[in-house]
Amino acid sequence: MMDNYIFELDENVTRTPVSYKNRYGITLAADLYRPKEFDENRQYPALVIGPPYSGVKEQGPGIYAQQMAKRGFVALAFDPSYNGYSGGEPRHSSSPDIFVEDFSAGVDFLGTRPFIDRERIGGIGLCGSGGFVLSAAQVDRRIKAVVTSALVDISKLAAYGPTGDLTGEARAAMLDALAEQRYADFLNPVPVLGPRGAAIGFDDDTEPVWREFGTFYSTPRGYHPNSITQFTATSDLAFANFALLSHLDWISPRPILLIAGEQAFSRRVSEDVYQAASEPKELLLVPAANHVDLYDRTDLIPFDKVEQFFTKHLA
Numbered sequence: 001m002m003d004n005y006i007f008e009l010d011e012n013v014t015r016t017p018v019s020y021k022n023r024y025g026i027t028l029a030a031d032l033y034r035p036k037e038f039d040e041n042r043q044y045p046a047l048v049i050g051p052p053y054s055g056v057k058e059q060g061p062g063i064y065a066q067q068m069a070k071r072g073f074v075a076l077a078f079d080p081s082y083n084g085y086s087g088g089e090p091r092h093s094s095s096p097d098i099f100v101e102d103f104s105a106g107v108d109f110l111g112t113r114p115f116i117d118r119e120r121i122g123g124i125g126l127c128g129s130g131g132f133v134l135s136a137a138q139v140d141r142r143i144k145a146v147v148t149s150a151l152v153d154i155s156k157l158a159a160y161g162p163t164g165d166l167t168g169e170a171r172a173a174m175l176d177a178l179a180e181q182r183y184a185d186f187l188n189p190v191p192v193l194g195p196r197g198a199a200i201g202f203d204d205d206t207e208p209v210w211r212e213f214g215t216f217y218s219t220p221r222g223y224h225p226n227s228i229t230q231f232t233a234t235s236d237l238a239f240a241n242f243a244l245l246s247h248l249d250w251i252s253p254r255p256i257l258l259i260a261g262e263q264a265f266s267r268r269v270s271e272d273v274y275q276a277a278s279e280p281k282e283l284l285l286v287p288a289a290n291h292v293d294l295y296d297r298t299d300l301i302p303f304d305k306v307e308q309f310f311t312k313h314l315a
Contacts, residue, residue: 003058004058004223004224004225004226005058006058006059006062006221006222006223006224006296007062007063007066009066010066010070011036012035012036012070013033013034013035013036013066013069013070014033014034014035014036014038014069015031015032015033015062015066016032016034017030017032018030018031018032018076018109020105020108020109021105022081022098022101022102022105022108023101023104023105024081024098024101026081026082026086026087026098027086028078028079028086028087028102028105028106029078029079029084029085029086030076030077030078030079030106030109031057031062031065031076031077031078032075032076033062033065033066033068033069033074033075033076033077034069034074035069035070035072035073035074038074039115040114040115041115042115043114043115043116043117043120044072044073044074044115044116044117044120045072045073045074045117045121045122045310045314046073046074046075046076046110046113046116046117046120046121046122047065047074047076047121047122047123047124047310048075048078048103048106048110048121048122048123048124048133048143049064049065049068049075049076049077049078049123049124049125049126049129050078050080050099050102050103050106050123050124050125050126050129050132050133051077051078051079051080051126051127051129052126052127052128052129052152052295053094053127053128053129053152053197054083054128054197054217054227054228054229054231055126055127055129055227055295056079056083056084056085056224056226056227057077057078057079057084058084058224058226059222059224059227059295059296060126060294060295060296061078061124061126061129063295063296063298064077064124064126064149064301064303064306065077067298067301067303067306068124068303068306068307068310071303073310074110074113074115074116076106076109076110078102078106079226080094080098080099080129081093081095081098081099081101081102082094082098083226084226084227085226090190090191090232092193092228092231092232093191093231093232093235094154094231094232094235094238094239095235095238096132096135096154096155096238096239096242096244097238097242099128099129099132100132100135100136100244102132103123103125103129103132103136103143104140104142106123107121107140107142111142118142119144120144120314120315121142121143121314122143122144122145122146122147122310122313123136123137123143123145123146123147124146124147124148124149125146125147125148125149125151126148126149126150126294126295127151127152127266127291127295128152128154130148130149130150130151130152130258131148131151131152131153131154131155131244131245132154132244133146133148134146134148134151134244134245134248134251134256134273137251137254138245138247138248138250138251139247139250141254143254144254144313144314145254145255145256145257145309145310145313146254146255146256146257147256147258147259147306147309147310148257148258148259148270148273149259149260149294150259150260150264150266150291150292150294150295151258151260151266151269151270151273152266152269153244153245153269154239154244155239155242155243155244155245156243156244156245156269157239158236158237158239158240159171159239159240159241159243162209174236175237175240178233178234178236179237181233181234182234182237185232185233185234191233191234192233193228193230193231193232193233194230194231194233194235194236195230196228196229196230197210197213197217197229197230198210198213198214198216198217198218198229199211199213199218200218202214202215202218208265209265209291212265212290212291212292213229213292215292216292216295216296217229221296222292222296245273245276248273248278249277249278251277251278252277252278252279252280253279253280254313255280255281255282255309255313256273256277256281256282257281257282257284257305257309258270258274258281258282258283258284259294259301259302259305259306260283260284260285260286260294261285261286261289261290261291261293261294262286262287262288262289263288263289263290264289264290264291264293264294265290265291266291267285270283271283282309284302284305286300286302288300
């Protein structure tokens with residue numbers, strides 16, 4: 001198995017491959033990051049960390065997990081079901097329920113390790129996983145504190161489109177096309193994938209958001225062979241039909257920290273969730289940062305703030 005990590009392993013951290021099953025019986029592949037001076041006889045606070053929608057553990061989640069392990073936490077970075085090195089067929093499927101479940105399965109794993117204090121488990125979600133970890137925390141009260149970075153709500157994206165104006169006839173046409181695609185997928189062994197989310201060849205004329213994703217996923221900066229930025233086309237039907245964040249107030253009194261790039265196209269999502277969520281909550285805008293900067297730019301990602309947040313709320 002090639003690793004293709006987009007970052008170097010820090011000498012002050014250990015990384016161990018692990019696997020475990022979610023409640024659907026799908027085997028999840030993950031990496032467990034621990035401080036170098038890890039003591040098996042202690043109980044540590046822990047974090048479960050999910051990737052951007054279509055990302056994998058060797059990218060942003062590993063960077064976040066490593067940084068938090070350096071700060072004394074045990075951190076679990078995982079590949080979502082059907083993707084990366086995790087199990088599940090057909091490949092590159094996605095599901096609002098199962099992607100949310102994958103966070104709770106991470107809590108199951110962490111909370112059954114003797115060196116983890118199960119009362120001190122938090123979650124971090126990057127991009128689309130920000131929506132999944134918030135959704136998990138709505139009902140899984142074992143998640144004691146939540147951080148999202150570059151939050152995107154995939155259910156709202158599927159229902160209303162990238163610009164938020166998909167309504168009426170346009171939505172009906174999209175739903176009809178995907179319904180027809182279900183017939184085609186039923187008759188073929190491999191479902192059709194939707195459009196690629198990150199341009200492979202891009203230039204100044206490429207639509208800005210897709211160009212931004214391309215600068216990460218389609219260049220050596222963030223490239224990983226398991227991260228193709230595509231899902232089965234009909235996956236969008238499930239997300240359009242099932243809202244992820246309809247019970248945000250259920251998370252309170254557990255705290256939320258929403259981190260967004262000041263220049264990010266997704267900034268509005270974090271601002272909207274901040275308005276909808278109950279206290280305690282914080283919104284932190286990172287100056288000069290765009291959306292994908294919060295995937296890997298360790299000079300911009302406010303890890304000191306994340307450390308302070310979890311140190312306080314997982315005390």
